[in-house]
Amino acid sequence: MNHLAIVFALVGLIGIGAQWIAWRTGLPAIALMLAAGFVAGPLTGLMRPEEDFGHLLEPAVSLAVAVILFEGGLSLNLRELRHAEGAVHRLVLIGVPVGWVLGTLACYYVAGLVLPVAILFAGILVVTGPTVVLPLLRQSSIAARPRAILKWEAIVNDPIGALCAVVTYEVLRQAGTGATVWQSAASLLVAALVAGLIGFGMARLLGWALPRGHVPEYLKAPVLLVTVIGTFVGSNAIQQETGLLAVTVMGIALANMRLASLRDFIAFKENMTIILVSGVFVLLSASLDFAVLRQFEWRFGLFLVALLFVVRPATVFLSLAFSRIPWRERLFIGWIAPRGIVAVAISGLFALRLDNLGYGDGGTLVALSFAVVVATIIAHGFSIAPVARWLGLTAPGGKGLLVVGATRWSLALARALRSLDVHVTVADTSWQRLAPARAAHIPSYHGEILAEATEEGLDLQQFAALAAASDNEAYNALVCSEFAPELGRDNVYQLGDAAGDDPRRLPDALRGRAMFRSGLGVEEVAAREEADWRFAALTVDDQASYAAAAEALPQDGGPLLLLRRNGGLRFFSHASNPTPAPGETVLAYAPRQMLDGTGWTVLDQSEPSRLLQDVPA
Template identity: 30%
Template sequence: MTHDALQAISLSIALGVFSYIISRAYKIPAIVFYLVCGLVFGPAGLNLIRTEEAIGGGIAPMVEIAVAIILFEGGLSLSVQGFRMEKKAIRRLLFITIPVTGGAAALLSHYLTGIPWLFAIFFGALIVVTGPTVIGSILKSVALTPRLETLLNWESLWGDVIGVMVSALALEVILISKGGVITAGVFAHLILGSFAGCVVGLAGGVLLKHVVAWLEKLKDPTLSGIACFGGAIALFYISGEIVESSGPLAVVVAGMYLSLKCGDAVVGIRHFKEQIASLFISTLFVLLSAFVNPLEILHLWPTMLAVAFILGAIVRPVAVHLALAGSDVTSSERWYIGVIGPRGIVAVATASYAAFLLPGSPYEMKVILNQTMAIIFFSGVMATLLCRPLASLLKVRVPQSQTGILVVGSNFMSREFARLLAQHVPVAFLETRKEACALTTAQGFQTVCADMLSADVYEEASREGFDRLVALTRNNALNELVALRAASHMAPGRVYRGLARRAEETLLTGEDNVAHIAFSDRFFITEAVSQMEKGQAFLTEKEADQLNEGDIPLARINDEGKSVMILREGLEPSGTLICYSRKKKRKTEVHS
């Protein structure tokens, strides 16, 4: 490895990891930092990362691997249940918004930047993607309505797939046009690629499911992630060899199949892939950002910024409203989707890949690369700045009291508490013991059977909308450990731990800033379970003015039963409450 290559890769790794950490800390899409680092350290800035000289054509396979990782991970994250509920709106977003956006982008790039029609069409195809990595960062920073999260997730992933496949077709048309006549067979290629991608992806998903099932018997949680990572890359390659550009569809189909069939094993697979993706993709996109030199076409930047503004501020909202007109999606949700449409990593990957395949068209590809970077930066910054205030303004932000609650620990008291909570907000159980998991499932609760101390579980729960946790095991130390682990993945103030018993030593000393003590420092889980099992106490809903002496309020029901607030010491009980009440002892007469 030459000194230039070692310097470029080493610096890109360091900058990529730094960008990723900052993005997670401040919940800002990482691609914004990748672009800035590439610009500052690339030829337009300090000139310390010279991608083309250091790596050359070797970056093209790296781009393809990155696309495979992103799309496979996205497939693992999709909710099939969400699609069933919103399939009409999702279909409209994909088949109306994408063509309108792509067509407008092609027109704008041809007439404003002056690139030929074939290149303009290629640009229109690649810029339609919003990107699951960018949307994922936004959804982690703001709790939106379930429908809105579903629509944004599905559009971002399948938009990437459609964008990659159609841009590959447009790229093939450009390559053929340079050496011959464009035939109808080029367009039939898209249909054949879709069929091949679905078949290979489904077959690969079935095979990987059996591999994961076998690996789970070895009791090594890392093996499933490694196997699926390798399998995804293999499927991407095999499908692409059968029909060119069908690989993206194959890995998404495989990921969705695993998500549907592998249950809790998907959590470990996704966690492993996220770590790999974080390192590999962050490095690669610093390199790709440094590959673009805006100084070479500085005179076009005012025009390119105008294109970026028109696409984001006019075309995107209009396309979304056209697509969702007449659907059940509210006007506020349409405006949010229309304004929040950040372009992602796959767009710049596709543009960079094309630049390596078309060395004979340097000017056109420089324009496309710079235009892509401008749109990504503009849309990413706008989405980051607007996602939270716009959600509040349009009233599509879910208040904390309406988010799902994850209950840790299955016992008589916690199951009865969850039953009452579930009448108002989503509730799920987290348990480690298989018999406890079976019991809660049999009683109709959504149950996650996994290691309570695994950070993956809380990351996944937060992603599924369970942004609050209450630990109600009969072990103080376990409640505190769970609270410590969950607090790093959930917003401050959303983690509660119950007191298991009186006069028990705790792990946390001093002021507890990690989690609130649930309910009251006079409520002890072991005592409550014992009394409820004996029929001496019960949980019920009652009004605050009906509280009896000894009643302990556990939660307050708000907004006409549509939200719940877990109570803690210092909060004044009011309105309708879920209470722990002891039965009054009957007086008995003693006859002599």
């Protein structure tokens, strides 16, 4: 028992630790988790999942994958499909059969598998694992349409790949009973339909019970989790491997019911998914066996090349032929297709079953599936960002600033940031108040930023921080509270008191971080605009010269934000006082007359500045 507890602790420590290192370094989290699990497993022997967990390993991983797929389904808003230009439908209806056929040819002629095993394994490989795709997309700044296409394809195709393998296995198993291929396929089609109805029915049940108060608030998240597990297990009891389809349908159905209750445990489900993905991939790589790896043959390497450079691109190009998807996006989608834990788990399951049916190649599926997962994760994990940049498919930096509220001060801030080549967008409910932003060619969003429709009209992936600067401090606090889970509480800022003892003051938990260390409020910045305060920039040469320049600034204004050399933004606040490094730029706010002769450059807000020529846009 003590050893098992240590293993549980190691899995959590290694998985979350790898995620943290990935966040700090920008390296693919999946690749780091695989490497860490390999070190803890076959390399050092600290963990032996098959021995430690025994028969519990397979069902535990299956349940984890089910919860991951459900959480992915919850993120699939059907309105996203309008932006996909029909690509998802094509990749499912055309891509799955095309990929199955081309994969079978590669398995048979290149990998040398016998035809029945080749058909089964190719069915598994039609998936692009959401356990891998979703973390990669979360970590990369990809344009909205290709990101939506990859996300939808990964989640929708994942249960379909399992069903393809089940269909093939059932046909092989019933070959001696006189049942035809069509009879076997028809029975599984009925089972899949039943699984989909089960998932949809459970979603409707939750959609009826949660808003009507039949479940107390403190039980909503536990009830949802237990319902997901029960749906998965119940559907599998009817027909093996249909549970993934049931929970996927359940998640998509719930996501499109617009239930207010879902917002209450979004953080819970996302945290649960991160933990499960970390644990699953650590266990995956820790389960590698050198004996299995020694089964790897030279032609398996050729098979990986064929899978990466022939099967996947051909599948995407044929599926999206004559579509409205640009060629750059087709190339990108044709390259990014990592496989995950589902492929390995299903391959391992059917390897044993194929051996029992007398197909000797069943054992090689384990080595081949591990090779596919590792190769695709490394190839696509390290190349997704460079390839997206090369094809021009990155979101606008992922390092921009969203300014909420079009006031005189906020528009001046936006013009100053634009003069430093920083991506900034101003949002406001008034078309008239946004007129100066449009005149200055500053991107703007017209609408209520708190409305649900904002998710469609504004891509939040392009922003690293938010500055709530409307003329209503309570509204600013509400905006910061709403977007803190999305952008991070350290990245939402507002005008207002840095500290105070006024009992009417909103608690810090409901506010964003105060811009300026002095906590200038809405009325204060409005008065300073009238007094001709200006934004000025200083590119830091060394700490001594910066300290001297900062001393010339007033205490109630001063440094506002720091622009890192990599384009990142960091505000100065009562809780954060970042230290600029040489070559980085500080944006300050001070009276015009105090800036003369101090080393600060008052920004010419009508023309782009050349202060940051070496900083990436």
